[in-house]
Amino acid sequence: MPTVVIYDRLSRLLAEEAADHRISACKAYAEARGWEVVHIATDTNISGATKLEDRPGMRDVLAWLPRADYVLAAKLDRYARSVLEFQRLLKAAEATQTTIVTADGAVSPENASIIVNVLAAFAEYERDLIKARITASKAHFKARGNHLGGLAPYGxxxxxxxxxxxxxxxxxxxxxxxxxxxxxxxxxxxxxxxxxxxxxxxxxxxxxxxxxxxxxxxxxxxxxxxxxxxxxxxxxxxxxxxxxxxxxxxxxxxxxxxxxxxxxxxxxxxxxxxxxxxxxxxxxxxxxAKGRGVARSGKSLLLHIARCALCDGPLYKQRRTANDQDFSTYVCRAGVGKTGIHAPVVIIARHLEALVTDDFLKRFGAMQLMRWAEPDGSAVIQLTEVTGQIERLAGNLIHLDPKGAAARVAINQLNALEKRQAELKTEAAHAVGRWVNAGGTVADAWDQRDEAGQRSLLNDLGARVVVSPYVAGSPRRFDPERVDVSYAGPAWVRDVNPAEAALRAIELEEELSS
The missing domain is CATH 3.90.1750.20 (Putative Large Serine Recombinase; Chain B, Domain 2)
Incomplete structure (x- = not known):
């Protein structure tokens, strides 16, 4: 049974129009043709001129192209209102032997190759007219000092x-x-x-x-x-x-x-x-505002990783320097001042970060790093472009002297392009996100990343640092015994979707602060 992916797009200009009836029309069209609907992708508040890879729904469509016989939309302008973007979609579909059709009958499997370009040109012309009308209207009201929309300024x-x-x-x-x-x-x-x-x-x-x-x-x-x-x-x-x-x-x-x-x-x-x-x-x-325009150091290395042993709240880094020496500390806000609800939990930041860094690299530094790959559909677009480059380069090669320097350069380029083509074919074969080899060890990535990137690595390995309060009578110097470092394990081993993990982290933070 032929397979079909349904796509619908709704622009801001038509925000009051629901997508349900168009999707229903597409389903009815597919059923009448005997096609199996394998995926439905939608984009809301997305202009028809937006690049294909910048639309979440269209990225789904591109990711499904290698596994679908048809892509179906209610009308041609749902795909794009730009001839350039529509041509890119057509080339991607052609590379995967997929046919672009519409449920209104304007573009069918029988006439798709003839009519689509003509209709796409008219869709772009209509979009340009709408854009010009809105731009002129805004300029007119702006010159008169009229409010242009949204909330008025405070006051x-x-x-x-x-x-x-x-x-x-x-x-x-x-x-x-x-x-x-x-x-x-x-x-x-x-x-x-x-x-x-x-x-x-x-x-x-x-x-x-x-x-x-x-x-x-x-x-x-x-x-x-x-x-x-x-x-x-x-x-x-x-x-x-x-x-x-x-x-x-x-x-x-x-x-x-x-x-x-x-x-x-x-x-x-x-x-x-x-x-x-x-x-x-x-x-x-x-x-x-002395800091405005000055590069900031960003969030601390252990933000949302270092926790208080008494209330499990996050420790925040208080940055302090004196005589060019760093006296910054990690502090639990719930134990500060007259309103504190428990004993102070304060620890020297540079010693804590050094302890966590050493422990982390000792445990995981030699491990192969993985990264999460989303099926953004860009692989299909890139595959089309790389395939075209291979065909053009191969055509030029027959006119070159086989023993000449130009031929050797062309052959090296062909080898590199064919290797990239194989990688993109593998990438395009996946319609769901997955963990893939990042091409190096955890230690390599740690050395190459800034503080924000290192914090991301700690999160990927499920790092958790619990700091206990200072005990009266103990040495005033940094005491490693106050620190408990643990790890939930690599996210790619736990099979965590980063997007879902991020949402869970937000929910947990809200639970802890409520």
Whole structure:
């Protein structure tokens, strides 16, 4: 019985349209043809112009191509609205002797080779028209200072008709902004202290305030220093429409005012802070942000690996240096200060990390490292490209002098390509994730990786480090007897899917912190 993979894609522009009826139509079409449906793949909120390998559902389709006779979608534009991407899909299907068809009858097994390219060109043309219309509409509203969608910045609410939305001051939130700016500029307050005070007073955070205003259920989010900093630093408090530069992720620290033809900021509503106060606030925040733009050391080596023996909570690294010496420690927050619930659990970080590193490499350093390989479908695309290179190189080889240097180079290239082709054929034969040889030992990987990569290795081997509290009367120096290091074993031996393991780790962390 012929086999078929069903594919459906839903773009943001058609987010209100459900996929169920299209998939049902595909199933009915397959049943009428006597085909067996072996897999159903879907992409939601994915543009038709997106590259094939950047769509999770399409990656499933590509992974299934070597084992399917047909790929079926409701209509041609569900596959792609880009001629280039559709051609890539066709070449991948051709390499695996799979036929691309549609349930609406426009592309059938009988006419597939003739009509698909024509229809794909029209789909791309339609997408370009939609894109141009949306771009022009956004530019028009942006020039007028209209709100362009989403939540208004903290301190404002959106008012006005659909085609003329503006910002209006949300007085309760604006009062908080003015108070914090005044405390910061005139009374020497800090962002940390202000955030703590707002939480103690029960002032709702920006996200919670918006939810309460809109009548939605609160989630219990609290003020944090980054949130307060972003509110005060954002040019939106001047009433200006803001945007991030090209290729830059939008955020309070990267937002810039939208400028009109004369280079002046476009106003979307009244200002909450005056120019003088806002400039002073930004100057204070910038002067205190000494680490901004400086490379960070990242998370600690034993984050979520080192645990407290008293409460099983995670130990966090407190970084301290003096006279160029490292005095950093791992600390359990539940045993710190007046609010601590148990005795302090503190240990010198560099000694603990050295002990764990030595023990880890002694046990597992010589072991062959494995890596998790997801069936992302890219192997099918690469196989198509490599096969084409082999055919072109082989065709050129017959015109070269067999004894010449060019022929020797071409033969070496052919050998390398054929080896890669064999690897890709093996990769393409798998439709499910699996552990594969990473090409080296655990010790090799440890030496080549940074701290984050080494932490990943510890997690892959199921490392767990439990630190006991200091016992009165014991030597003050580092005591290895306080440390218990254990391992659940290699993830590839435990046959753990990394995605499932990560979800379980999050659930466990939530259980421990609740």
């Amino acid at each position: 404002y609410r959106v008012v006005g008709p659909v085609n003329n939305k503006r910002w209006e001051i949300d007085e309760p939130a604006a009062a908080i902004i003015r108070e914090c700016a005044d405390r910061l500029v005139n009374h020497g307050a800090s962002l940390v202290g202000l955030a703590r005070e707002l939480n103690e007073r029960g002032v709702l955070s920006p996200s919670e305030h918006a939810r309460q205003r809109d009548g939605r259920k609160l989630r219990g989010h609290r003020w944090a220093v980054p949130a307060l900093r972003n509110v005060l630093y954002n040019p939106a408090v001047r009433g200006w429409l803001v945007q991030a530069g090209p290729g830059i992720k939008r955020g309070a620290l990267t937002n810039e005012p939208v400028l009109d033809a004369e280079g002046n900021p476009v106003s979307a509503g009244p200002a909450i802070l005056s120019a003088e106060v806002w400039s002073a606030v930004r100057a204070i925040i910038d002067s205190n």
